[in-house]
Amino acid sequence: MYWWGNQMTAWGWVLMSVSSVAFWALVIAVIVALGRYLRIGGTDRRAEQSARPSPEQLLAERYARGEIDEAEYLRRLDTLEGAAGDWRSPSRP
Incomplete structure (x- = not known):
């Protein structure tokens, strides 16, 4: 059909x-x-x-936006660099 x-x-x-x-x-x-x-x-x-972003980049962005002043930026940057050096040093137990 x-x-x-x-x-x-x-x-x-x-x-x-x-x-x-x-x-x-x-x-x-x-x-x-x-x-x-x-x-x-x-x-x-x-x-x-x-x-x-790294902590240093975040800190630089906050400084660029005017959230923190130069003295605060430099103080925190020194703290970050000091903290990074402490845990990476081989003399620390």
């Missing part, structure tokens, strides 16, 4: 072709989306952690 002899009609071929293309497009889209999700999730976290 829906077949012409032993072959599909033209609508059968069109439907089969369109559904095949749609299936493979969906498979490729899922693979690309998964790749982007995994790449973004891993790369951005590492970049975010490595992009954290």
Whole structure:
């Protein structure tokens, strides 16, 4: 009834072709989306952690914004440099 002899009609071929293309497009889209999700999730976290400013940079930013004066900046900078030297020195037990 829906077949012409032993072959599909033209609508059968069109439907089969369109559904095949749609299936493979969906498979490729899922693979690309998964790749982007995994790449973004891993790369951005590492970049975010490595992009954290150092204490000296934070102090310089506060000084540049005018939150602290020069004397306070220099005092805190000396404290940071002294603290960094204390824990890195090999003579400390």
